[in-house]
Amino acid sequence: xxxxxxxxxxxxxxxxxxxxxxxxxxxxxxxxxxxALQVRPSSLYRHYPDxxxxxxxxxxxxxxxxxxxxxxxxxxxxxxxxxxxxxxxxLEYARVHPHLYGLLLAPKPPYVAGPGPGKDLWNFxxxxxxxITGQRDDTAAAVAVWAFLHGFAVLERSGQFGASGPRxxxxxxxxxxxxxxxxxxx
Amino acid sequence: xxxxxxxxxxxxxxxxxxxxxxxxxxxxxxxxxxxALQVRPSSLYRHYPDxxxxxxxxxxxxxxxxxxxxxxxxxxxxxxxxxxxxxxxxLEYARVHPHLYGLLLAPKPPYVAGPGPGKDLWNFxxxxxxxITGQRDDTAAAVAVWAFLHGFAVLERSGQFGASGPRxxxxxxxxxxxxxxxxxxx
DNA sequence: GTCTATACTCTGATAGAC
DNA sequence: GTCTATCAGAGTATAGAC
Numbered sequence: 162x163x164x165x166x167x168x169x170x171x172x173x174x175x176x177x178x179x180x181x182x183x184x185x186x187x188x189x190x191x192x193x194x195x196x197a198l199q200v201r202p203s204s205l206y207r208h209y210p211d212x213x214x215x216x217x218x219x220x221x222x223x224x225x226x227x228x229x230x231x232x233x234x235x236x237x238x239x240x241x242x243x244x245x246x247x248x249x250x251x252l253e254y255a256r257v258h259p260h261l262y263g264l265l266l267a268p269k270p271p272y273v274a275g276p277g278p279g280k281d282l283w284n285f286x287x288x289x290x291x292x293i294t295g296q297r298d299d300t301a302a303a304v305a306v307w308a309f310l311h312g313f314a315v316l317e318r319s320g321q322f323g324a325s326g327p328r329x330x331x332x333x334x335x336x337x338x339x340x341x342x343x344x345x346x347x
Numbered sequence: 348x349x350x351x352x353x354x355x356x357x358x359x360x361x362x363x364x365x366x367x368x369x370x371x372x373x374x375x376x377x378x379x380x381x382x383a384l385q386v387r388p389s390s391l392y393r394h395y396p397d398x399x400x401x402x403x404x405x406x407x408x409x410x411x412x413x414x415x416x417x418x419x420x421x422x423x424x425x426x427x428x429x430x431x432x433x434x435x436x437x438l439e440y441a442r443v444h445p446h447l448y449g450l451l452l453a454p455k456p457p458y459v460a461g462p463g464p465g466k467d468l469w470n471f472x473x474x475x476x477x478x479i480t481g482q483r484d485d486t487a488a489a490v491a492v493w494a495f496l497h498g499f500a501v502l503e504r505s506g507q508f509g510a511s512g513p514r515x516x517x518x519x520x521x522x523x524x525x526x527x528x529x530x531x532x533x
Numbered sequence: 534g535t536c537t538a539t540a541c542t543c544t545g546a547t548a549g550a551c
Numbered sequence: 552g553t554c555t556a557t558c559a560g561a562g563t564a565t566a567g568a569c
Contacts, residue, residue: 166552191545203547204553212545266505268371268449304502304513305520309491312498316490319452327490334491337527338520353536377562389564390536398562 167200170208170218177215178222178261185260186216216264223261228282230254235289241339244289248310248335255314263318266311293343302342309338353386356394356404363401364408364447371446372402402450409447414468416440421475427525430475434496434521441500449504452497479529488528495524 176197180189191212195202209215234250235243255262283303290303313331322328362383366375377398381388395401420436421429441448469489476489499517508514 168552190543192543201554202545203555206546207552266501268445268505300513301516301519302523304499304508304516305495305523308498308502308516308520309495309524310498311501312494312496313490315452315497315501316494322490327486330487330490330494333487333528334494334524337488337491338495338523339527341523341525341527342519376560378560387537388562389538392563393535 168198168204168208173198173205173208173215174218174222178219181219181260181264182258186263189215219261220264220267223258223264224279224282226258227251227254227262227265228285231282231285240292241343244293244306244339245335247286247289248306251310252314252317252331255318259318262314290342293339295343305342306338309334354384354390354394359384359391359394359401360404360408364405367405367446367450368444372449375401405447406450406453409444409450410465410468412444413437413440413448413451414471417468417471426478427529430479430492430525431521433472433475434492437496438500438503438517441504445504448500476528479525481529491528492524495520 173194177189177194180193180197189212191202191205195205198205205215209218230250230253231247235246238246286307287298287300287303290306291297291299294302296302313334316322317328359380363375363380366380366383377388377391381391384391391401395404416436416439417433421432424432472493473484473486473489476492477483477485480488482488499520502508503514
Protein backbone atom coordinates (compact mmCIF):
# COMPACT_ATOMS: atom_id res chain seq x y z
CA UNK A 162 0.00 0.00 0.00
CA UNK A 163 1.96 2.96 -1.24
CA UNK A 164 -0.56 5.43 0.12
CA UNK A 165 -3.44 5.30 2.58
CA UNK A 166 -6.78 4.46 1.06
CA UNK A 167 -8.90 7.49 0.35
CA UNK A 168 -12.05 5.53 0.92
CA UNK A 169 -13.43 3.26 3.56
CA UNK A 170 -16.88 1.75 3.95
CA UNK A 171 -17.60 3.87 7.00
CA UNK A 172 -16.42 7.09 5.37
CA UNK A 173 -18.64 6.38 2.40
CA UNK A 174 -21.55 5.56 4.68
CA UNK A 175 -21.17 8.78 6.62
CA UNK A 176 -21.24 10.94 3.55
CA UNK A 177 -24.11 8.92 2.14
CA UNK A 178 -26.10 9.47 5.29
CA UNK A 179 -25.43 13.19 5.09
CA UNK A 180 -26.67 13.40 1.52
CA UNK A 181 -29.70 11.25 2.26
CA UNK A 182 -30.73 13.31 5.26
CA UNK A 183 -30.24 16.51 3.30
CA UNK A 184 -32.09 15.75 0.13
CA UNK A 185 -33.77 12.38 0.40
CA UNK A 186 -33.02 9.17 -1.42
CA UNK A 187 -33.19 10.83 -4.81
CA UNK A 188 -30.39 13.19 -3.93
CA UNK A 189 -28.10 10.33 -3.05
CA UNK A 190 -26.44 9.41 -6.33
CA UNK A 191 -23.17 7.62 -6.85
CA UNK A 192 -21.83 10.65 -8.66
CA UNK A 193 -22.58 13.28 -6.04
CA UNK A 194 -21.32 10.88 -3.43
CA UNK A 195 -18.06 10.34 -5.28
CA UNK A 196 -17.64 14.04 -5.84
CA ALA A 197 -18.06 14.82 -2.15
CA LEU A 198 -15.45 12.19 -1.36
CA GLN A 199 -13.13 13.50 -4.08
CA VAL A 200 -13.09 10.22 -5.89
CA ARG A 201 -14.33 8.78 -9.18
CA PRO A 202 -17.77 7.14 -9.08
CA SER A 203 -16.47 3.74 -10.06
CA SER A 204 -14.20 3.65 -7.03
CA LEU A 205 -17.22 3.36 -4.76
CA TYR A 206 -18.04 -0.02 -6.20
CA ARG A 207 -14.95 -1.53 -4.56
CA HIS A 208 -16.61 -0.95 -1.18
CA TYR A 209 -20.28 -1.44 -1.96
CA PRO A 210 -21.40 -3.71 -4.77
CA ASP A 211 -24.14 -1.34 -5.85
CA UNK A 212 -26.34 1.51 -4.74
CA UNK A 213 -28.90 -0.84 -3.21
CA UNK A 214 -26.25 -2.21 -0.86
CA UNK A 215 -25.49 1.30 0.28
CA UNK A 216 -29.13 1.97 1.00
CA UNK A 217 -29.40 -1.31 2.85
CA UNK A 218 -26.45 -0.32 5.03
CA UNK A 219 -28.13 3.00 5.73
CA UNK A 220 -31.28 1.18 6.68
CA UNK A 221 -29.38 -0.97 9.14
CA UNK A 222 -27.97 2.17 10.65
CA UNK A 223 -31.43 3.67 10.96
CA UNK A 224 -32.82 0.56 12.62
CA UNK A 225 -30.05 0.58 15.20
CA UNK A 226 -30.39 4.29 15.87
CA UNK A 227 -34.14 4.00 16.29
CA UNK A 228 -33.74 1.07 18.63
CA UNK A 229 -31.26 2.97 20.73
CA UNK A 230 -33.55 5.97 20.90
CA UNK A 231 -36.47 3.87 22.08
CA UNK A 232 -34.42 2.10 24.72
CA UNK A 233 -33.04 5.33 26.10
CA UNK A 234 -36.41 7.05 26.16
CA UNK A 235 -38.12 4.33 28.15
CA UNK A 236 -35.30 2.80 30.17
CA UNK A 237 -36.20 4.36 33.49
CA UNK A 238 -39.89 3.62 33.27
CA UNK A 239 -42.18 0.65 33.14
CA UNK A 240 -45.63 -0.45 32.12
CA UNK A 241 -47.81 2.05 30.37
CA UNK A 242 -45.44 4.95 30.94
CA UNK A 243 -42.62 3.03 29.26
CA UNK A 244 -44.71 2.25 26.20
CA UNK A 245 -45.87 5.84 25.90
CA UNK A 246 -42.34 7.15 26.24
CA UNK A 247 -41.14 4.75 23.58
CA UNK A 248 -44.01 5.72 21.31
CA UNK A 249 -43.13 9.39 21.57
CA UNK A 250 -39.49 8.64 20.92
CA UNK A 251 -40.51 6.65 17.86
CA LEU A 252 -42.45 9.55 16.44
CA GLU A 253 -39.70 11.96 17.33
CA TYR A 254 -37.13 9.92 15.45
CA ALA A 255 -39.36 9.83 12.38
CA ARG A 256 -39.70 13.61 12.60
CA VAL A 257 -36.02 14.39 13.03
CA HIS A 258 -34.77 11.88 10.47
CA PRO A 259 -37.59 11.63 7.94
CA HIS A 260 -35.55 10.31 5.07
CA LEU A 261 -33.68 7.80 7.17
CA TYR A 262 -36.95 6.66 8.66
CA GLY A 263 -38.42 6.44 5.20
CA LEU A 264 -35.95 3.68 4.40
CA LEU A 265 -37.25 1.48 7.19
CA LEU A 266 -40.50 0.15 5.86
CA ALA A 267 -39.97 0.35 2.16
CA PRO A 268 -41.63 -2.48 0.24
CA LYS A 269 -38.91 -5.02 0.91
CA PRO A 270 -38.47 -8.21 2.87
CA PRO A 271 -38.75 -7.75 6.56
CA TYR A 272 -37.24 -6.98 9.35
CA VAL A 273 -39.74 -8.44 11.64
CA ALA A 274 -38.62 -12.05 11.87
CA GLY A 275 -35.61 -11.29 9.74
CA PRO A 276 -32.07 -11.64 10.99
CA GLY A 277 -30.03 -8.56 11.66
CA PRO A 278 -30.65 -5.55 13.87
CA GLY A 279 -34.33 -5.32 13.02
CA LYS A 280 -35.07 -8.22 15.30
CA ASP A 281 -33.94 -6.29 18.36
CA LEU A 282 -36.27 -3.46 17.48
CA TRP A 283 -39.19 -5.79 17.03
CA ASN A 284 -38.49 -7.60 20.27
CA PHE A 285 -38.29 -4.33 22.11
CA UNK A 286 -41.71 -3.25 20.91
CA UNK A 287 -43.08 -6.68 21.69
CA UNK A 288 -41.81 -6.54 25.28
CA UNK A 289 -43.20 -3.09 25.90
CA UNK A 290 -46.59 -4.08 24.57
CA UNK A 291 -46.67 -7.34 26.49
CA UNK A 292 -46.20 -5.35 29.67
CA ILE A 293 -49.50 -3.69 28.84
CA THR A 294 -51.59 -6.59 27.69
CA GLY A 295 -50.25 -9.11 30.13
CA GLN A 296 -49.99 -11.81 27.48
CA ARG A 297 -46.78 -13.47 26.38
CA ASP A 298 -45.86 -13.46 22.69
CA ASP A 299 -48.68 -11.04 22.05
CA THR A 300 -47.72 -10.50 18.44
CA ALA A 301 -51.12 -9.25 17.42
CA ALA A 302 -51.06 -6.43 19.94
CA ALA A 303 -47.51 -5.45 19.05
CA VAL A 304 -48.38 -5.37 15.38
CA ALA A 305 -51.35 -3.15 16.13
CA VAL A 306 -49.25 -0.66 18.05
CA TRP A 307 -46.52 -0.64 15.45
CA ALA A 308 -49.03 -0.12 12.68
CA PHE A 309 -50.43 2.90 14.46
CA LEU A 310 -47.01 4.40 15.10
CA HIS A 311 -45.83 3.92 11.57
CA GLY A 312 -49.07 5.09 10.04
CA PHE A 313 -49.05 8.27 12.04
CA ALA A 314 -45.43 8.95 11.20
CA VAL A 315 -46.18 8.61 7.51
CA LEU A 316 -49.31 10.74 7.65
CA GLU A 317 -47.41 13.45 9.41
CA ARG A 318 -44.55 13.27 6.95
CA SER A 319 -46.83 13.49 3.97
CA GLY A 320 -47.64 17.03 4.91
CA GLN A 321 -51.13 17.63 6.14
CA PHE A 322 -50.91 18.13 9.88
CA GLY A 323 -50.34 21.86 9.90
CA ALA A 324 -50.51 24.02 12.96
CA SER A 325 -54.11 22.93 13.41
CA GLY A 326 -55.59 20.13 15.41
CA PRO A 327 -54.77 16.70 14.03
CA ARG A 328 -51.59 16.43 15.98
CA UNK A 329 -53.76 15.62 18.96
CA UNK A 330 -54.63 12.49 17.06
CA UNK A 331 -51.47 10.86 18.26
CA UNK A 332 -52.21 11.12 21.97
CA UNK A 333 -55.82 10.28 21.34
CA UNK A 334 -55.07 7.21 19.27
CA UNK A 335 -52.28 5.98 21.50
CA UNK A 336 -54.44 6.23 24.61
CA UNK A 337 -57.35 4.56 22.93
CA UNK A 338 -55.17 1.77 21.64
CA UNK A 339 -53.53 1.13 24.98
CA UNK A 340 -56.86 1.28 26.77
CA UNK A 341 -58.43 -1.10 24.33
CA UNK A 342 -55.54 -3.54 24.40
CA UNK A 343 -55.13 -3.67 28.15
CA UNK A 344 -58.85 -3.83 28.89
CA UNK A 345 -58.80 -7.21 27.21
CA UNK A 346 -57.15 -8.91 30.17
CA UNK A 347 -60.37 -8.70 32.18
CA UNK B 348 -58.74 15.76 -38.22
CA UNK B 349 -57.72 13.57 -41.13
CA UNK B 350 -57.31 10.51 -38.93
CA UNK B 351 -58.41 9.51 -35.44
CA UNK B 352 -55.87 10.27 -32.77
CA UNK B 353 -53.87 7.26 -31.70
CA UNK B 354 -53.58 8.71 -28.26
CA UNK B 355 -55.91 10.15 -25.72
CA UNK B 356 -55.39 10.99 -22.06
CA UNK B 357 -57.63 8.15 -20.95
CA UNK B 358 -56.00 5.60 -23.23
CA UNK B 359 -52.60 6.59 -21.88
CA UNK B 360 -53.88 6.46 -18.34
CA UNK B 361 -55.29 2.99 -18.79
CA UNK B 362 -52.06 1.56 -20.11
CA UNK B 363 -50.11 3.39 -17.42
CA UNK B 364 -52.28 1.86 -14.73
CA UNK B 365 -51.72 -1.55 -16.24
CA UNK B 366 -47.97 -1.18 -16.16
CA UNK B 367 -48.01 0.27 -12.68
CA UNK B 368 -50.11 -2.53 -11.26
CA UNK B 369 -47.95 -5.11 -12.98
CA UNK B 370 -44.52 -3.97 -12.03
CA UNK B 371 -44.75 -1.04 -9.66
CA UNK B 372 -43.84 2.58 -10.20
CA UNK B 373 -40.35 1.72 -11.40
CA UNK B 374 -41.72 -0.35 -14.26
CA UNK B 375 -43.76 2.57 -15.53
CA UNK B 376 -41.42 4.44 -17.84
CA UNK B 377 -42.31 6.78 -20.65
CA UNK B 378 -40.50 4.49 -23.05
CA UNK B 379 -42.27 1.26 -22.16
CA UNK B 380 -45.53 3.14 -22.04
CA UNK B 381 -44.99 4.54 -25.52
CA UNK B 382 -43.99 1.15 -26.83
CA ALA B 383 -47.15 -0.47 -25.52
CA LEU B 384 -49.20 2.26 -27.17
CA GLN B 385 -47.22 1.95 -30.40
CA VAL B 386 -46.10 5.51 -30.32
CA ARG B 387 -42.89 7.47 -29.80
CA PRO B 388 -42.13 8.49 -26.24
CA SER B 389 -42.23 12.20 -26.94
CA SER B 390 -45.78 11.91 -28.23
CA LEU B 391 -46.95 11.28 -24.72
CA TYR B 392 -45.89 14.76 -23.71
CA ARG B 393 -48.68 16.25 -25.80
CA HIS B 394 -51.15 14.78 -23.33
CA TYR B 395 -49.28 14.85 -20.06
CA PRO B 396 -46.64 17.49 -19.35
CA ASP B 397 -44.34 15.02 -17.65
CA UNK B 398 -44.16 11.72 -15.86
CA UNK B 399 -45.09 13.26 -12.53
CA UNK B 400 -48.38 14.47 -13.98
CA UNK B 401 -49.14 10.95 -15.09
CA UNK B 402 -48.48 9.59 -11.63
CA UNK B 403 -50.63 12.32 -10.14
CA UNK B 404 -53.48 11.32 -12.44
CA UNK B 405 -53.05 7.71 -11.37
CA UNK B 406 -53.16 8.79 -7.77
CA UNK B 407 -56.42 10.61 -8.33
CA UNK B 408 -57.81 7.46 -9.87
CA UNK B 409 -56.69 5.43 -6.87
CA UNK B 410 -58.27 7.86 -4.42
CA UNK B 411 -61.59 7.70 -6.23
CA UNK B 412 -61.51 3.93 -6.49
CA UNK B 413 -60.70 3.55 -2.82
CA UNK B 414 -63.45 5.94 -1.86
CA UNK B 415 -65.95 4.03 -3.96
CA UNK B 416 -64.88 0.75 -2.41
CA UNK B 417 -65.32 2.11 1.10
CA UNK B 418 -68.73 3.55 0.36
CA UNK B 419 -69.97 0.34 -1.21
CA UNK B 420 -68.66 -1.82 1.59
CA UNK B 421 -70.35 0.12 4.34
CA UNK B 422 -73.41 1.59 2.64
CA UNK B 423 -75.95 -0.77 4.12
CA UNK B 424 -74.63 -0.57 7.66
CA UNK B 425 -74.24 2.00 10.38
CA UNK B 426 -72.29 2.75 13.52
CA UNK B 427 -69.56 0.39 14.51
CA UNK B 428 -70.42 -2.17 11.86
CA UNK B 429 -70.10 0.46 9.14
CA UNK B 430 -66.69 1.55 10.34
CA UNK B 431 -65.46 -2.02 10.58
CA UNK B 432 -66.74 -2.83 7.11
CA UNK B 433 -65.02 0.24 5.71
CA UNK B 434 -61.81 -0.65 7.50
CA UNK B 435 -61.79 -4.11 5.98
CA UNK B 436 -62.51 -2.71 2.55
CA UNK B 437 -59.63 -0.28 3.01
CA LEU B 438 -57.20 -3.07 3.78
CA GLU B 439 -58.59 -5.17 0.97
CA TYR B 440 -58.00 -2.42 -1.55
CA ALA B 441 -54.44 -2.01 -0.38
CA ARG B 442 -53.94 -5.76 -0.80
CA VAL B 443 -55.43 -6.04 -4.24
CA HIS B 444 -53.86 -2.88 -5.65
CA PRO B 445 -50.61 -2.53 -3.72
CA HIS B 446 -48.82 -0.32 -6.21
CA LEU B 447 -51.79 1.92 -6.79
CA TYR B 448 -52.27 2.21 -3.06
CA GLY B 449 -48.59 2.95 -2.66
CA LEU B 450 -49.10 6.16 -4.61
CA LEU B 451 -51.61 7.48 -2.11
CA LEU B 452 -49.50 8.56 0.79
CA ALA B 453 -46.19 9.26 -0.85
CA PRO B 454 -44.32 12.16 0.73
CA LYS B 455 -46.26 14.83 -1.08
CA PRO B 456 -48.75 17.56 -0.28
CA PRO B 457 -52.00 16.35 1.07
CA TYR B 458 -54.91 15.14 0.38
CA VAL B 459 -56.39 15.65 3.73
CA ALA B 460 -57.54 19.25 3.58
CA GLY B 461 -56.50 19.46 -0.04
CA PRO B 462 -58.92 20.07 -2.86
CA GLY B 463 -59.73 17.32 -5.30
CA PRO B 464 -61.08 13.83 -4.76
CA GLY B 465 -59.04 13.21 -1.64
CA LYS B 466 -61.37 15.39 0.34
CA ASP B 467 -64.30 13.07 -0.20
CA LEU B 468 -62.26 10.18 1.09
CA TRP B 469 -61.22 12.08 4.18
CA ASN B 470 -64.75 13.25 4.88
CA PHE B 471 -66.02 9.73 4.56
CA UNK B 472 -63.59 8.44 7.15
CA UNK B 473 -64.40 11.37 9.37
CA UNK B 474 -68.12 10.65 9.24
CA UNK B 475 -67.71 6.99 9.99
CA UNK B 476 -65.50 7.73 12.95
CA UNK B 477 -67.77 10.45 14.30
CA UNK B 478 -70.56 7.93 14.38
CA ILE B 479 -68.45 5.99 16.84
CA THR B 480 -67.12 8.73 19.06
CA GLY B 481 -70.24 10.87 19.08
CA GLN B 482 -68.27 14.06 18.61
CA ARG B 483 -68.57 16.38 15.65
CA ASP B 484 -65.44 17.29 13.71
CA ASP B 485 -63.52 14.68 15.63
CA THR B 486 -60.40 15.06 13.54
CA ALA B 487 -58.12 13.54 16.13
CA ALA B 488 -60.06 10.30 16.23
CA ALA B 489 -60.27 10.10 12.45
CA VAL B 490 -56.54 10.68 12.15
CA ALA B 491 -55.91 7.91 14.67
CA VAL B 492 -58.03 5.42 12.76
CA TRP B 493 -56.51 6.36 9.43
CA ALA B 494 -53.02 6.07 10.83
CA PHE B 495 -53.75 2.58 12.02
CA LEU B 496 -55.25 1.50 8.72
CA HIS B 497 -52.44 2.90 6.67
CA GLY B 498 -49.75 1.60 8.98
CA PHE B 499 -51.14 -1.90 8.88
CA ALA B 500 -51.45 -1.81 5.11
CA VAL B 501 -47.81 -0.81 4.78
CA LEU B 502 -46.58 -3.37 7.29
CA GLU B 503 -48.41 -6.07 5.45
CA ARG B 504 -47.12 -4.94 2.12
CA SER B 505 -43.54 -4.85 3.31
CA GLY B 506 -43.59 -8.59 3.56
CA GLN B 507 -43.49 -9.97 7.07
CA PHE B 508 -46.97 -11.23 7.86
CA GLY B 509 -46.60 -14.73 6.52
CA ALA B 510 -49.06 -17.49 7.15
CA SER B 511 -48.43 -17.08 10.86
CA GLY B 512 -50.25 -15.01 13.39
CA PRO B 513 -49.79 -11.28 12.94
CA ARG B 514 -52.73 -10.97 10.65
CA UNK B 515 -54.89 -11.18 13.75
CA UNK B 516 -53.30 -7.88 14.68
CA UNK B 517 -55.72 -6.10 12.43
CA UNK B 518 -58.89 -7.25 14.16
CA UNK B 519 -57.24 -6.85 17.52
CA UNK B 520 -56.02 -3.33 16.88
CA UNK B 521 -59.20 -2.20 15.20
CA UNK B 522 -61.35 -3.42 18.07
CA UNK B 523 -59.06 -1.89 20.65
CA UNK B 524 -59.02 1.41 18.81
CA UNK B 525 -62.78 1.57 18.42
CA UNK B 526 -63.31 0.53 22.03
CA UNK B 527 -60.87 3.13 23.27
CA UNK B 528 -62.27 5.89 21.12
CA UNK B 529 -65.93 5.30 21.88
CA UNK B 530 -65.39 4.77 25.59
CA UNK B 531 -64.39 8.39 25.75
CA UNK B 532 -67.92 9.70 25.47
CA UNK B 533 -68.70 8.64 29.02
C1' DG C 534 -52.85 19.50 -33.71
C1' DT C 535 -50.58 15.06 -33.61
C1' DC C 536 -46.75 12.54 -33.96
C1' DT C 537 -41.72 11.51 -35.47
C1' DA C 538 -36.86 12.09 -35.26
C1' DT C 539 -33.20 13.33 -32.81
C1' DA C 540 -30.34 14.78 -29.22
C1' DC C 541 -29.09 16.33 -24.55
C1' DT C 542 -28.27 15.24 -19.71
C1' DC C 543 -28.38 12.33 -15.93
C1' DT C 544 -28.47 7.85 -13.81
C1' DG C 545 -26.16 3.14 -12.28
C1' DA C 546 -22.81 0.00 -13.67
C1' DT C 547 -18.65 -2.54 -15.88
C1' DA C 548 -13.91 -3.59 -18.04
C1' DG C 549 -9.33 -3.09 -17.87
C1' DA C 550 -4.93 -0.19 -17.17
C1' DC C 551 -1.92 1.17 -13.50
C1' DG D 552 -7.69 0.54 -4.59
C1' DT D 553 -8.23 3.98 -7.77
C1' DC D 554 -8.22 5.45 -12.27
C1' DT D 555 -10.00 6.13 -17.43
C1' DA D 556 -13.25 5.07 -20.64
C1' DT D 557 -17.51 3.60 -21.85
C1' DC D 558 -22.10 1.61 -21.78
C1' DA D 559 -27.23 1.25 -21.70
C1' DG D 560 -31.23 3.20 -20.15
C1' DA D 561 -33.89 6.83 -17.98
C1' DG D 562 -36.62 11.60 -18.50
C1' DT D 563 -37.06 15.42 -21.23
C1' DA D 564 -36.87 19.24 -24.89
C1' DT D 565 -37.23 20.90 -29.55
C1' DA D 566 -37.67 21.13 -34.64
C1' DG D 567 -40.30 19.86 -38.20
C1' DA D 568 -43.22 16.43 -41.20
C1' DC D 569 -47.99 15.76 -42.25
